[in-house]
Amino acid sequence: MKRYAFLVGCLFPLCWSGPAWAVQGHGQAEGPVVHLMAHLLLLVALLLLLYVLHTKPPDTGLSWRSLKLSLIFFLLWDMDHLFIHWFAGDMYHDIKELGGSLVEDSFVAPRTPLNFIYYLGRFDHLLCVPALWFFTVALRDFCEVIEKRRQRRAGQVS
Amino acid sequence: MEEAFNFPLFPVYLVDYLGATVMVFLAFCALYFARRLTRMEPKNILWAYFFWFSLVMVIFSISRGVGHLLPYVFRIANIPELWDVLDPYSGGLNTIALCGVAILTLHYHSTAVLIDRAKSDALSLEIANDRLREAHADLFRLNQTLEQQVEERTHDLRLSEEKFRGFFEGSKDMIYFCDAGGRLCDINESGLNLLGVERRSDIVGQPLAEFFLDRERGAQYRALLATDRQAKDFEAEFVGREDGPLYLMITASAITDRAGVTQGYQGIAKDLTHFKKMMEQLVHSEKMTSVGQLAAGVAHEINTPLGIILGYAQLLEEDFQEQTEVHETLKIIEKQAKICRRIVADLLNFSRQTLEHNKLYGDINQSLGEVLAIVNHTLNMDHIFVHPCLAENLPRTCFDNERLRQVFVNLLTNAHHAIGSEGIIGVWSRWHEESGQIEIIIGDSGSGIPADQLGRIFDPFYTTKGVGKGTGLGLSVSFGIIQDHKGRIEVKSPPLEPELVALDMHTTFHIFLPVVCAGQEKEA
C-alpha cells in the first residue's frame, strides 16, 4: 500500500508531462546528464530482464515471444531516446521553425544522414506503441493460458 | 555548406497524437490483463511486476496524452512561454519515471530469486511434511493393526491352549509330562485316576519310574528314553489299583530344545488291564477249546479198544466163572476198564460243543439250596460249616440246572478238600443290577492257592490231589459249563473284598452269569 502510494506520488507529476515533442530537451548541464543516466539505467534493466526471460523463463508453459518482442521494442525506444538525447543534444531544440499553424511547423537542418536519422527518431511512437501492443498481447495470452490451467485443474479436482 | 532541408513536423505531431491515444488505450488494456493475472495467481511475482509496470505505463501514457494538449492550448492561447516554464518539470518527472521503471525491473529480479529460493524451501518442506504425514499414517495403521494382530494372536493362542487343555484333560488315557530327571511335572485327570492319586499336587515331583511295579522295568523304561529318546508301546505293570494289577502301555518321547538338549519327556499311557484280562481269558478258552478238541479225538479213538477190552474181559468172566482166581483177575480188568470208560466219558463231556440243551428258566438260589442240602451232611461230618448268604432280589434266569449243580458240587468238593476238616465254607449270591450279572461266590477257609498255581487251576488234568484221588477235570468241566452259559468263573486267593476276608475266606471262586430271559417259562 505504501509502495503504491509512493509510486503514485512519484508519477503524479507526470500528468503534466512533456509537450508534443516526444523527446524533450534539458536546459542545464545536470538535466541532460541525469536524463541520459536514467535512460541507460532503463536500458540495463531491460537487457537484464530480456536475458533472464530468454535463459530462465519463470514459467515454461507460457510463450514469452510476445513479451520478449515487447521488451525489444521498449529497448529500441529507449535506445532511440538515448540517441536523440546524446547525439543530438539541445541543438535541435532551436532549429525548429514555427509556422503559422501546426501544419506548417517544420524543422530545418542540413541534409545529413545524422539529421535524417534524428528526424526518423522523432517518430518514437512507432516504437513504443508496438512495444506496449506486444506487452498487452503477451499479458492477454498469459491470462488465457492461466485461465485454461485453472479450469483444467478445477475439472480434475471435481 | 549543405543544403538545408525542411523536415515537416506535422507527421511527427500526427504520429505523436495518435500514438499517445493508442498508448493510453493499450496501457489500460495491459493494466486490466495484469490485474486479472494477479487475481488468478496472487503469489506470482512476475504478474505483480507487470501490474506495477502497467500502472506506470497507464499514468505515463495519460500524462503524455494530456501533455500533448497543453502546448497546443498554450499556443492557441498565445502563451507558449508558459509551456517553456513547465517543460523542465515535466522532463524531470519523466526521468524519475524511467528510473522508477528500471529500479522496478531490477528489483523484480532480486525478488524473483528470493521468491524462488523461498519456493524451493517451501517445496522441500512440503515434501518433508508429506513424507512425515505418510510415515505417521503408516505408523498409525501399523499400530492399529498391531493391536488387532496381537488380539488375534492372543485369541488364536487362547483357542489353541483351550483345545490342547481340553484334549489333555478330557483324554481317557493318561497323559503326562516329566522333566529331564524323569519326575512328573503335569498329569491329566485320567492319569490321576489310573494311578489312584487324589490330587495333582501329591504326585507332581515324583519320578514316574516309582510307579512301575517292577523296578527293573522302570529302569528299562528310563534307559530306553535316554538312548532312543522315545519309548513306543512300552508295556509294564504299575502300582495303583487295589483291586488288581494295572497294566499300562506307554508311548513316550523326549522334548528337546533347539540345541537338541532334552528338556523333559511327554507320554501317553493306555490302560491295558481290561484288555489283558480279556486276552488271558481268550487264550485260556482257546487253550481249552483245543484241548477239548484233542480230548474229543482221543476219547473217541480210545473208546473203541477200550470197549473191546471190556467186552472180552466180560466174555472171559462168563467162561471162567468157576475158577475163582482167574475170575477175580478178570473182574479187576473189567473194573479198571470201566474206570477208563468213565474218564473218557468225563473227557468227552468236557469237550462237548456248545449246545443249548436244557436251559430253563429258574432260580439259582434254589439250585444252590438243593446242592447245599445234599452236601451239608458230608461237610458236617468233617466239622465244616456252611455259611450261606443268598441275595433275596436275585432275578430268575435261564440255565441248565443239571450242569450248574454239577459246577456247584465241583466247587464245594474242592472247598471240602482244601479245608480238610474244621473250617467254614461261605456261599453268596448277589445281583449286580448295573451290569446285569448274577454273582455266586463259594469260598473256603482252607489252605488257599499259591499265586503261581492260580493261572492253571482251570486247566484240564491239573490237580493238586494225589494220584487216584481226582481226575483234575472238575474245574475244567465247570469252566466249560459256565462258558456255555456265557458267564465267567474266577478265582481269588486271597479274596479282595474285606467282607470275605473278615469271614476267614482264603480262596473264593466267583461265578458271573448274565441274566438271560429266553422267553421260556417252563419251571426248572
Next chain:
Amino acid sequence: MAQILVLDDVEDAGILIRRILQKKGHVVHVFHDEDEALRFTEKNPVDLAILDMNLPKMDGLDVLCEMQKSLPNLPAIMLTGLPDIKTAQQAFALGATAYCAKPIDKDRLEERVADALLEGAHAAKP
C-alpha cells in the same frame, strides 16, 4: 436163533459182538466194509442190524437207509463213540430200535438185542 448183521470198521469190535451174541445162539455175520454188507442184505434177509455210526465210507444212518430198501422195517441198533441228541433223534426217525454209546456193556448189548428182535417180530406179524 436170529440172523444178525454187524457192521463196524474195527474188526475186533465186530468179532467181540459176534462172540457175545453167538453165545446166545444167534447167527452173526460180521462185516467191516459197507458195500459188502449192503450186497449181503440185498441177497440175504437178516433179522437185526447192529451198525456203527462212524464208518469210513458212509454214515451209519445212510447204511441203514440203504438196507431198508431191501429189508424194510429192519430193526437196527446204532452204536456210536460220540453220542449226541441230534443223531439219536435222526436214528430213531429212521426206525432204529436203539441208540447206544460205545463201549457197550455185554449185558446191555444182550438186552438191547433181545428187545430189538422182539420188536421186529411184532412188526413182522401182520
